[in-house]
Amino acid sequence: MELKDSHNLIINNVRRFIELTDLEKHRFISLLKEITIKRKNFLLQEGDVAKYEYFITKGCLKNYTLDESGTQHISMFGIENYWTTDMASFISNEPSRFFIEALEDTELLAISRTNYELLFKEIPKFERFYRILYQRSLMSYIRRTNHGISLTAEERYFRFKEQYPQIINRIKQKDLAAYIGVTPEFMSMIKSKIKKKSET
Amino acid sequence: MELKDSHNLIINNVRRFIELTDLEKHRFISLLKEITIKRKNFLLQEGDVAKYEYFITKGCLKNYTLDESGTQHISMFGIENYWTTDMASFISNEPSRFFIEALEDTELLAISRTNYELLFKEIPKFERFYRILYQRSLMSYIRRTNHGISLTAEERYFRFKEQYPQIINRIKQKDLAAYIGVTPEFMSMIKSKIKKKSET
């Protein structure tokens, strides 16, 4: 039996870390819900409880908080083949402090908290899958935390370009600034400074 | 059969997320190695491969990188009942960029990469334990990343005091500065500024 492209994508994502029988594949897929969301719409808003963990099959999202002055602070971007949610809210069922907003028309596969637990019960090796997924995710946040306290904004910009070349072309410079942790104006200055350097 | 205090501590840590039979407890413990390390000594140095994941039963550690100018940047402190390692190196077997140094005489239980894999094979529910452990760890790094790009140094200092009251009294102000992401001089300024405020 043929699978949809989106289902193939998530199955291949899972098979990076665990093997699945056909039966398991189909059971897993049956626990997912397809969601589409248009650019500028929200998957999650501050105060909502994150009821799902999402796998992105198409599109681009940003995950951010707003401070008192209305400034966005982006904790991650998500594109095809990435997972996203507000983990704290998803696990604890508490209201989220995050917004998840589509930067492009986006398609996702969502697993609810209930089905997530059911999945572990029925196919325990998914514990392994998520163990490894979170372990890797942890590694990139540790790296980012380290960069945040040890590098200047200019260096952080270079690291981002290096590490996420496939993302940098799809996002506004303003959002890049909100991820790096500087104002849009200063981000603009960094770019023009670099340009001047490379022209000499 | 009675367990040592250190073994009781780690078993209780594990039992936060999974249940264990007596047999499983003893098998788990048999896969651990006891390590003690004196203040100012290293569990891991830059260039080493992290061969173990460590559970701290007594003492205090810091986990940091050094930049070109010799400045330390602390990614975490570890105390009793916490886990530590350089995850990136532990998983990939590549040389670490981190130092892990004892701030007090410290006792640990270490699980080697081989025994870690063996543990998953023999008692698969440990996948669940580590899945939840990493998930939580991920949550705190996401929070910290967010604070790093959205808060001033002074605010980050307050959050640290709030969140880790049991750590702040055991570490040097210099190390707190290296965690917050400021110079020791500026950390000192922050404190004296706060003191002045509270006196008025």
Next chain:
DNA sequence: CGTCTATTTGAATGTACTCAAAAGCGGTGG
């Protein structure tokens, strides 16, 4: 095409760093 938002540029300001020097504190040996 027009409108709204993003980006650039510049001046003034604030936050945090560097370097230097003094004061405080803690551990160690005599």
Next chain:
DNA sequence: CCACCGCTTTTGAGTACATTCAAATAGACG
């Protein structure tokens, strides 16, 4: 037990990195 040594913390002056506010230009989208 005291004195000394080394490291940490404090203080201050000068500088660099990054922000704020304002205004002009460029770009994107309906």
